[in-house]
Amino acid sequence: MDPLAFLAGSAAAAGVCAALPLYLRARRSERLAARLGAQLEVAQHAASHDPLTGLPNRRAFYQRGAELVADRALHPLVAVVLDVDGFKQINDVFGHSAGDEVLVTTARRLAAYADDPGTQRGLVARLGGDEFAGLLAVRQGSPQEQADRLAEVLAAPMRLAGQVVTVSVSVGLVPVEPGAHLADAVHRADAAMYRTKGARNRPHPAAQHLTILPQPHLVHAGLRIGKSSRPSDSRPSKAT
Incomplete structure (x- = not known):
C-alpha cells in the first residue's frame, strides 16, 4: 500500500x-x-388559558383586549359579559360533570361566534366560574343585532344526562370607544348583565331559569339581553 x-x-x-x-x-x-x-x-x-374550556383566562383577556381596543381599525367594538343563569341548580339537578359540560359547550359556542367573519375574529374568555367575557368588532348590523345573533348561538339546545337542555344566559353588552379603558367597558357590561340577571327573579313564568318538562324531556330557559352605554353604571349586588 x-x-x-x-x-x-x-x-x-x-x-x-x-x-x-x-x-x-x-x-x-x-x-x-x-x-x-x-x-x-x-x-x-x-x-x-382556562384548563377546562381552553379559552383565554382573565389575565390574557385584559392583555389581548387592550391591544384590540387600541387598534382603531377594529372599531366599532362591543364588550360583552355573560354568565349562566341557575348554574348551581344545573349542578344540583344534573351533577358537576354536567355543569362542566355546560361551561365547555358555552365556551365552544362563544369561540365559534367570535371566529365568525361578521365579527372579525373577536376575543372571548372565561373570567371565572360561570362568567364569560367578549370583545367583538361590530361590522354587520347594530350592537343589538349582534346581541341577537349571540343569543341565538347560546340558546341552541344541548344534551345533558340524556335530556335535551337549553340554558338561560344573562348578557350585558356595551359599546367600546377607541382609546377607552377595557376595564371600564367590562365593568359597565358586567353591571348591565347583573341588571338582566336581577330581572330573572321577578315573579313571572319566563323568569324561571330551569324547567324540566315531562315530554320530550326538554329543559328550557329563556335568554335575556342587557344593554348599557352609560359609563356611570354601577354594579349591583349579585343575584342568588
Whole structure:
C-alpha cells in the first residue's frame, strides 16, 4: 500500500472519528432545545388559558383586549359579559360533570361566534366560574343585532344526562370607544348583565331559569339581553 495513501486514509478516518462526537452532541442539543421550547409553549399556554374550556383566562383577556381596543381599525367594538343563569341548580339537578359540560359547550359556542367573519375574529374568555367575557368588532348590523345573533348561538339546545337542555344566559353588552379603558367597558357590561340577571327573579313564568318538562324531556330557559352605554353604571349586588 502506498504510504502516502495510507496516511491520508488514516487522517480522514481520524477526522471522522473526531467529528462524530461533535455531531452527536449537536443533535442532542437540538433535540433538547426543541423539547424545552415545546415545554415552554405548553407552560405559556397553561398560564394564559382556562384548563377546562381552553379559552383565554382573565389575565390574557385584559392583555389581548387592550391591544384590540387600541387598534382603531377594529372599531366599532362591543364588550360583552355573560354568565349562566341557575348554574348551581344545573349542578344540583344534573351533577358537576354536567355543569362542566355546560361551561365547555358555552365556551365552544362563544369561540365559534367570535371566529365568525361578521365579527372579525373577536376575543372571548372565561373570567371565572360561570362568567364569560367578549370583545367583538361590530361590522354587520347594530350592537343589538349582534346581541341577537349571540343569543341565538347560546340558546341552541344541548344534551345533558340524556335530556335535551337549553340554558338561560344573562348578557350585558356595551359599546367600546377607541382609546377607552377595557376595564371600564367590562365593568359597565358586567353591571348591565347583573341588571338582566336581577330581572330573572321577578315573579313571572319566563323568569324561571330551569324547567324540566315531562315530554320530550326538554329543559328550557329563556335568554335575556342587557344593554348599557352609560359609563356611570354601577354594579349591583349579585343575584342568588
